[in-house]
Amino acid sequence: MPKVTEEHTEARRRQILSAALTCFAREGFHRATMQDIFREAELSPGAVYSYFKGKDELIAAIAAEVVRFALGLFETLSRPGPEGRLHTPGEGFAMLVRAFRDIDLSTWAHRTRLGPQLLAEAQRNPALRGRVREGLGRGVGIFAELARAAQERGELDPQLDPEHVARLMLAGFHGLLIQVSLLGDVVDVDAYVKTVAALLDSRAATRQTTPA
Amino acid sequence: MPKVTEEHTEARRRQILSAALTCFAREGFHRATMQDIFREAELSPGAVYSYFKGKDELIAAIAAEVVRFALGLFETLSRPGPEGRLHTPGEGFAMLVRAFRDIDLSTWAHRTRLGPQLLAEAQRNPALRGRVREGLGRGVGIFAELARAAQERGELDPQLDPEHVARLMLAGFHGLLIQVSLLGDVVDVDAYVKTVAALLDSRAATRQTTPA
Amino acid sequence: MPKVTEEHTEARRRQILSAALTCFAREGFHRATMQDIFREAELSPGAVYSYFKGKDELIAAIAAEVVRFALGLFETLSRPGPEGRLHTPGEGFAMLVRAFRDIDLSTWAHRTRLGPQLLAEAQRNPALRGRVREGLGRGVGIFAELARAAQERGELDPQLDPEHVARLMLAGFHGLLIQVSLLGDVVDVDAYVKTVAALLDSRAATRQTTPA
Amino acid sequence: MPKVTEEHTEARRRQILSAALTCFAREGFHRATMQDIFREAELSPGAVYSYFKGKDELIAAIAAEVVRFALGLFETLSRPGPEGRLHTPGEGFAMLVRAFRDIDLSTWAHRTRLGPQLLAEAQRNPALRGRVREGLGRGVGIFAELARAAQERGELDPQLDPEHVARLMLAGFHGLLIQVSLLGDVVDVDAYVKTVAALLDSRAATRQTTPA
DNA sequence: GATGAATGAGTGTTCATTCAT
DNA sequence: AATGAATGAACACTCATTCAT
Missing domain, CATH: 1.10.10.60 (Homeodomain-like)
Structure with a gap:
């Protein structure tokens, strides 16, 4: 003992x-x-x-770790950055991808494989499902908040539904994992992130200016 | 018999x-x-x-059908629409989601579950992997084409890399399947599609005007 | 009809x-x-x-044919040859091998494979077993008869037990099938037959000569 | 445990x-x-x-054991006996049968059934085939050696081809297994062995006398 | 606490046989 | 008489899990 x-x-x-x-x-x-x-x-x-207790608990524990990591990251994202304002959606997206790519508890290749599997497995495994839903819900909430803030600052088209912008951001992340897991280095992750961020952010600044 | x-x-x-x-x-x-x-x-x-011949062949046959469907759809997307010009990226995205939702060879719910599973399974199953990669490659190709055409028409920010815009569109689709499979009707698919399409299309018209 | x-x-x-x-x-x-x-x-x-009626009956029918063939052959062997005397054991052995090799209802290769299988299968399959035993019994009977006749003619050592000489002759045949089925053309069938026949018969040629 | x-x-x-x-x-x-x-x-x-690993490996392991036993026995047979000369073919044959009958790792009845099955199975099973061929080849080699030695000692008709005498000896053994497996105790193994040994050995004594 | 031999329900698959047409 | 799609019992084998040591 x-x-x-x-x-x-x-x-x-x-x-x-x-x-x-x-x-x-x-x-x-x-x-x-x-x-x-x-x-x-x-x-x-x-x-x-x-x-x-068994294989399921092993899977659940891994899922819990991934979700915990994501929730921690979302927490960070929900706090104002160094410039004293909330991150823009584009910044948020970039931070999500980069944080996920830079953890060291296993390789990026492992994680890109695990992510889609976890997402697929969550469909049937109630224990996973709860956790993943929680992470998803929190992610949508945070990103929607960033979108709303951007709209308020006049940086994002006010006509866009913030919740669905947030869903697209999450989708953009999950879809990236899928593409990397299947295509490997064919996918230029940095260029992808830059493009997505540009699409999300450059946006309304323009808008704003335009009509006037 | x-x-x-x-x-x-x-x-x-x-x-x-x-x-x-x-x-x-x-x-x-x-x-x-x-x-x-x-x-x-x-x-x-x-x-x-x-x-x-066995379970694997059953999985392969289903995957083949899904990919065949997607390839057919991409083919359609690559041809000019009624207005005589190529579809905008936003239109293309909307057509992809709607076509996938409206097939009747089984329910939308089934397909949203199957999609992520197929994508995850493709990581390990070489037969699937080849097919899925082909579909993915073709999808990126078509959507990139739409993006380029939009840029040429001055409807999309010329600075954006068309390939990565296309990757985001595919990701937006795969991520949607994931969310619907896990969250069900909580996700308002039409609103999502509208938002994504707006984000992709409204874009540069604005831009164009801006500099001035 | x-x-x-x-x-x-x-x-x-x-x-x-x-x-x-x-x-x-x-x-x-x-x-x-x-x-x-x-x-x-x-x-x-x-x-x-x-x-x-089924697979077993097919096997049984084939076995029946083989046994019928053997029984017919034994019948022939039991009748005096052209010289008016019973065949010597060596002649009998040679006739057995040659008759079996020269049927044309399938190749010799097929038959060498089938023989050992039939013999092995007969252990467990009661229908086969009966037939094969009958063939075996008849074979031993005939060959023993030839041996006895040879002894009476002073052509075979009278001390040898005719039944066991007969068993050796059958064994020499079955063992040949085994060797040919496993080794193929490595086995020179004619030389084998000649040697076995010489061993069985020459015996008494000597004998014959001796008394004088 | x-x-x-x-x-x-x-x-x-x-x-x-x-x-x-x-x-x-x-x-x-x-x-x-x-x-x-x-x-x-x-x-x-x-x-x-x-x-x-599976049924095949079980069969292979049993075959390996049988062949190993036979090879060991052949080894023994190839060495001179107590009288300082090689065994006669008849002695060799008797030793083969007796050794095989007296192992105790299973009953004689079991072994007489297994032998013919192994021989039949070897036709189709490449793993068995190799082993059995090896055993067969070695057996022919040893027995041919004994025959040659007997010829040199003037105990066996020098006209007989030693290789085919050897093949007959092996056949005499395999055929015995077949008969015992199918007919059981009807076959008097000792009398059979005695007869075969006598046929193989007595031989040339006669010869010897003749020329004179 | 740690071991690893042992368990046995359950898996994907085969194939002799049947019977509606 | 002939067809061949369909049956379903049986097979070889796997693997998450247990428990005597």
């Missing part, structure tokens, strides 16, 4: 989760077997099962 | 494919068992296996 | 049996499927099933 | 192999199901599959 500290426990959890993530990204949730994970983690079945 | 031909055979194929689609949409490719499909199709294992 | 004559019926039976024999020799009794046979016979399942 | 090793593993392998051998001898390779083997071994499917 004194032997095993909390740190040890947490380290083991991370070790297992990391192995699982690698396997899931490599093979998909269903094709990856628990044996694969035991091997990747260099741990016995019993060891893994004493930290997680 | 001898001397049955062509129509009968084709009808059976459709019956099986339709049952498979229902099961895959309901349970996911991996969780759906062949038994589920036999039951849904009200056919015996042997009957199904005499039309398709 | 008038349409289909008995000849027609018999021709169909032979057509089916011949196809089955080809398939069984090519794939083995268990691996060969009824579908293979339908294809080989260019006949529908129903057609085949109206002539034979 | 952790920390089990070597002996345990080897014991399990033998337990499974033994169960498989029993089932194969009882039902034949194809009719025996894996379920039969699980039941006979009193083990679960997973347990069996963790020791052997």
Whole structure:
């Protein structure tokens, strides 16, 4: 009992989760077997099962981590930037993509594979579904807020529905993951982000000026 | 039951494919068992296996159909509309979503579930991967063309990279499927399409005017 | 009813049996499927099933044919040859091998494969077992008779047990089929026959000469 | 059940192999199901599959054991006996049959059934085929050697082709298995062996006397 | 706490056989 | 008589999970 500290426990959890993530990204949730994970983690079945109740819990834990990451990011996005105003939608979008690309708890390639799988799996797995919906809802809320703020500052066409601008931003992100996971480096992520941001932001500044 | 031909055979194929689609949409490719499909199709294992070589071929056939549909649609999009000019990107996007929503070979709900699954599955399944990549490539090509034409007509900011505008359009579509599959009717598809189209099209008319 | 004559019926039976024999020799009794046979016979399942009750009956019919052939041959062997005396064991052995090799109702290669399979299958299949035992018994009987006659003529060591000489002759035949089926042309059948015959017969030639 | 090793593993392998051998001898390779083997071994499917990759490997392992046994025996036969000379062909034959009859890793009845099946199966199964050919080749080589030595000692008719005498000896063995598997105790194995040995050996003694 | 051999329900698939036409 | 689409029991095999040590 004194032997095993909390740190040890947490380290083991991370070790297992990391192995699982690698396997899931490599093979998909269903094709990856628990044996694969035991091997990747260099741990016995019993060891893994004493930290997680089963495969579903492993998937859920990974999903939870991804969603937690996203929620934290949204939180950041909802706070004014250094210039003292809320980020523009374009800035927000760029920050989302970049933050997601720069985490180090696994490679960008792994994450682009995992994202679409998680999204697809969430359709059927109630535990995932709740979490993912929460993340989605929060994302739409934040981005809609940015859009509304931009409209108020006269930087975005006031006729556009902020909620649906927000949905497009999320879609733009999810769709990017899909394209990268299937096409790899053919997709120039930076150029994509720049184009999307330009489309979202340049927008109404123009508008505003125009009519007058 | 001898001397049955062509129509009968084709009808059976459709019956099986339709049952498979229902099961895959309901349970996911991996969780759906062949038994589920036999039951849904009200056919015996042997009957199904005499039309398709196995589960993989069933998945491949469904993917092929989806991709074929998309390619046909892209073909339509690449031809000038009634006004004698190419469709604007916004029109193109709206046509894509609406066409996909209005096919009747199964419900919209089924298709929104199937899409993300197909995209996720394509990561690991080489047969799917090739097809999906082809569809993706063609889609980017067509939408980029529309974007370029719009730029030439002075309707889209010439600074935007047409390829990445096209990628965003595809992403906007895939992301929509994801959101609808997870959130259901919470998503107002028509409003979404209108917003995206407005964002894509209104654009440069304004721009044009601005500099002055 | 008038349409289909008995000849027609018999021709169909032979057509089916011949196809089955080809398939069984090519794939083995268990691996060969009824579908293979339908294809080989260019006949529908129903057609085949109206002539034979099932796969087992097909196997039984082929076995029956082989055994009938062997029994006919043994009958011939049991009758005195042109010189007015019974054949020597060596002559008998040579006649057995040559007769079996020269039937034309299928190739020698087919028959060398079928033989060992039939013998193995007879262990478990009661219908075959009875027939094969009958053939075996008759073979031992005939060859033992030849051996006894040779002993009486002073051409074979009288100390040898005729029954077991007969068993060796049959074994020499079955073992030849095995070797040919596994080694193909590596086995020089004629040289083998000559050697076996010499071993069985020469014996007494010596003997003959001796007394003098 | 952790920390089990070597002996345990080897014991399990033998337990499974033994169960498989029993089932194969009882039902034949194809009719025996894996379920039969699980039941006979009193083990679960997973347990069996963790020791052997599949049914084919089980068959291959059994074949390997039989061939290994035969090769070891041939090795023994190729060495001079107590009298300082090579065994006569008749002695060699008797040793082969007796050694095969006296192993205790399963009953003689089982082995007489397995032999012909293995020989038949080897026709189609390339893995078996290679092994069996090797055993056959070695057997012919050894027996031919014994025959040649006997010829040199003046104990065997020098006109006989040693290779084909050897083939007859192998055939005499395989054919014995066939007869015993089909006829059971009707066959007096000892008398058979004595007769065959006498035929092979007594031979030239006679010869010797003749010329004079 | 950790091990890993063992479990067994469940999977995708095959194929001898039937029977409406 | 002949067809061939359809059946469904049976098969080989997988893999998430357990538990004696």
